Amino acid sequence: MNKTIAIFNLIQDDLERVEQKMREKPRLTAYLGSPTLAYESTMYEPHPTLSAVIDHLIDSGGKRVRPALALLVSRIYPSEQEQILALAASVELLHTATLVHDDLIDGALLRRGNPTLNASWSSGATVLTGDYLYARAADLTAQIEHMRVMRLFAHTLMVICNGEVKQMFDKRIRLDRQQYYERIYAKTAALFAVSTEAAGMLGNAPDPIVDALREYGKLLGMAFQIVDDVLDFIGDEEKMGKPAGSDLQAGLITLPTLYFLEQNADHELVNRISNNGRLNNTLVQAAVKTVRESGAIEAALDEARQFVRRSQTALQALPPSEYRDALWELSDFCIDRNR
Numbered sequence: 001m002n003k004t005i006a007i008f009n010l011i012q013d014d015l016e017r018v019e020q021k022m023r024e025k026p027r028l029t030a031y032l033g034s035p036t037l038a039y040e041s042t043m044y045e046p047h048p049t050l051s052a053v054i055d056h057l058i059d060s061g062g063k064r065v066r067p068a069l070a071l072l073v074s075r076i077y078p079s080e081q082e083q084i085l086a087l088a089a090s091v092e093l094l095h096t097a098t099l100v101h102d103d104l105i106d107g108a109l110l111r112r113g114n115p116t117l118n119a120s121w122s123s124g125a126t127v128l129t130g131d132y133l134y135a136r137a138a139d140l141t142a143q144i145e146h147m148r149v150m151r152l153f154a155h156t157l158m159v160i161c162n163g164e165v166k167q168m169f170d171k172r173i174r175l176d177r178q179q180y181y182e183r184i185y186a187k188t189a190a191l192f193a194v195s196t197e198a199a200g201m202l203g204n205a206p207d208p209i210v211d212a213l214r215e216y217g218k219l220l221g222m223a224f225q226i227v228d229d230v231l232d233f234i235g236d237e238e239k240m241g242k243p244a245g246s247d248l249q250a251g252l253i254t255l256p257t258l259y260f261l262e263q264n265a266d267h268e269l270v271n272r273i274s275n276n277g278r279l280n281n282t283l284v285q286a287a288v289k290t291v292r293e294s295g296a297i298e299a300a301l302d303e304a305r306q307f308v309r310r311s312q313t314a315l316q317a318l319p320p321s322e323y324r325d326a327l328w329e330l331s332d333f334c335i336d337r338n339r
Contacts, residue, residue: 007326007333008064011071014085018067021089022058025051026139046132053117053129057096060114063337065224066091066191068330070199073213075323077203083144084202090140090153091195097133098160098191100126105168106250110242149198156194159186167252175253181222188228189221212317216327219311224334226304229254233291245284255303257287259296304335 008015025046046054067088074084102108103116104126110116118126134157141153163186170179196217200210232247233256247254260267267290291297308331315331318324 007072007329008068010323010326011068011075014071014081014088015064015067017085018064018071018088018092019058021085021140022093023055026136050129050132053121054133057100057117057133060112062092062095062112064092065330065334066095066195069192069195069217069220069327072323072326072330073196073199074203076318076321077200077205077209079199079202079204083146084199086140086143087149087198087202088195090137091191091198093133093137093140094153094157094160095191097130097137098164098187100130100133101164104130105164106252108242108246108250112242144202146202148201152194152198152201156190159190163187163190175258177258180253180255180258184222184225184229185218188225189218192221192224193217209317212314216311216314219307219314220331220334223304223307223311223331226255226300226307227334227337230256230297230300230304232256233288234297245288248284248287249281255300256291256296259299260291260294263294263296301335308332308335 070084070088070091099111100117103111104118104123107118108116109119117129121129138153138157141150144150163183166186167183175183193214194217197210197214200213205213229247232254233244235244237243243249248257311331312328315324315327318327
């Protein structure tokens with residue numbers, strides 16, 4: 001964690017500006033572009049309750065890894081400050097929107113130790129809040145006025161939503177490794193990739209460098225999600241803010257369970273997990289203990305380390321600098337966090 005604090009210190013001022021950008025309360029009249037329509041009306045302002053909830057979601061934290069990736073790339077390939085701040089804020093708001101919808105879909109009542117939005121709001125209000133965050137993220141991206149970045153953002157959003165639909169419909173299907181990789185790419189790696197790739201585009205990096213930045217972000221995102229999935233079995237519940245086995249409780253099969261199934265194909269407990277969807281707490285805790293005591297956890301972590309090494313190889317295309325070193329160290333951090 002101390003290493004990560006040192007990395008973030010390089011861009012702390014910009015991270016604070018990103019937070020301010022995320023909290024801005026836009027007025028629709030500012031973007032209509034017609035003098036006859038540019039009137040003041042409270043109906044075009046965010047509802048006070050919506051604004052308060054969004055501020056609460058922002059305050060609930062998160063490591064801000066995605067905006068940090070964009071900001072670090074911008075120190076290597078500089079762009080207009082307002083553009084990179086808008087990009088960094090948009091990817092974090094997009095991430096926040098996905099969490100709101102994920103919690104509703106999964107029926108999760110806790111995130112980072114705090115009640116989720118759907119724990120106290122209706123499904124309709126929760127969905128609309130997530131939709132508003134998606135729209136706000138898109139609005140920030142549009143402010144950049146860079147067509148390639150706007151199209152990349154839209155494509156990433158489609159990948160994320162399509163991944164969620166696949167996860168919902170495939171939840172009761174016994175996944176294989178390829179299906180798992182596709183799921184975590186859509187869930188996490190796609191947004192890491194857009195953070196680094198779009199920042200390179202804004203900084204007019206050569207196309208081979210933009211490709212390398214995308215590869216770095218994608219591979220880092222894959223490792224990040226695998227570690228998240230491992231932490232669901234072995235993480236500190238207090239730090240994580242949710243009980244162990246939350247994925248299993250929601251009927252999700254992740255890499256540690258896949259490894260265990262491969263090593264113990266006929267194990268009754270885990271076969272029940274892979275076929276029965278949501279489980280009661282007793283069965284979940286028994287499954288968590290069984291997977292913890294196998295070699296599946298270390299096998300999954302080894303795979304995450306392989307993704308990290310490949311991400312660091314992609315970084316070698318960038319010119320040496322303290323910011324490239326910070327991206328390298330950020331890759332290492334994703335393996336060691338919250339343990």
